[in-house]
Amino acid sequence: MINNYDKIAKHYDSLSRLVFGKSQVAAQVNQLNNIKENSAILIVGGGTGWILEEIAKLHPSGLKITYVEISAQMLALSKTRNCGKNEFLFIHSSIEDFSLEDHFDIILTPFLFDNFSVERCRIVFQKLSYRLNKGGLWFLVDFTIQAKSGKWWKKLFLKVMYKFFGLISNVEANNLVDMLPYFNDANYKLIEERSYYGQFIKAMIYQK
Numbered sequence: 651m652i653n654n655y656d657k658i659a660k661h662y663d664s665l666s667r668l669v670f671g672k673s674q675v676a677a678q679v680n681q682l683n684n685i686k687e688n689s690a691i692l693i694v695g696g697g698t699g700w701i702l703e704e705i706a707k708l709h710p711s712g713l714k715i716t717y718v719e720i721s722a723q724m725l726a727l728s729k730t731r732n733c734g735k736n737e738f739l740f741i742h743s744s745i746e747d748f749s750l751e752d753h754f755d756i757i758l759t760p761f762l763f764d765n766f767s768v769e770r771c772r773i774v775f776q777k778l779s780y781r782l783n784k785g786g787l788w789f790l791v792d793f794t795i796q797a798k799s800g801k802w803w804k805k806l807f808l809k810v811m812y813k814f815f816g817l818i819s820n821v822e823a824n825n826l827v828d829m830l831p832y833f834n835d836a837n838y839k840l841i842e843e844r845s846y847y848g849q850f851i852k853a854m855i856y857q858k
């Protein structure tokens with residue numbers, strides 16, 4: 651199966667912290683202050699589920715969270731998290747194959763689109779965008795090489811990462827897809843933008 655992190659699930663968080671320090675975590679945690687109480691939230695590709703505990707620290711109850719993960723191992727780890735009294739729906743599926751029925755106030759896709767081909771990015775963006783309520787927020791966190799400085803090391807870094815995750819997780823992408831045009835074309839408003847790790851990681855909040 652493509653883009654499946656089963657084989658590396660147990661080591662993923664340690665590896666990510668080893669390579670990126672706290673950057674990947676900070677990029678996601680800093681967005682969580684924008685969650686309002688009693689929100690309906692969709693998380694796609696949440697990995698080991700550490701973010702669920704971070705969300706529960708801010709909102710121990712009242713949230714309704716749908717968590718879609720393609721990796722059974724990642725999902726199993728996520729289910730062991732201490733998530734307070736929030737309501738959960740854990741789904742083992744790729745987001746492409748799962749038929750979403752609800753609409754959401756907030757959608758999180760942390761380091762998801764950088765796994766995808768252009769075609770899959772288009773399909774998933776459209777599917778998720780349709781499910782986000784008007785005025786709802788989309789927390790997008792991904793790598794980027796758009797910044798003017800340090801392009802050479804970012805390109806090299808990406809090449810190594812794509813090679814590694816291509817072998818371990820069968821990641822289909824070997825290039826980053828720029829998601830900006832998708833949000834612009836759908837008239838989203840950028841309400842927050844932060845950069846991490848020498849601007850290699852970008853965390854954006856878009857409002858529909």
Ligand SMILES: C[S@@+](CC[C@H](N)C(=O)[O-])C[C@H]1O[C@@H](n2cnc3c(N)ncnc32)[C@H](O)[C@@H]1O
Nearest residue numbers: 653655695696697719720721724744745760761
């Ligand atoms: C790069 S990891 C990021 C994990 C987590 N967001 C984090 O930052 O620690 C990408 C995650 O997305 C999941 N994933 C990849 N493709 C997916 C898809 N089509 N549908 C749902 N989950 C997917 C993988 O199994 C993996 O857990």
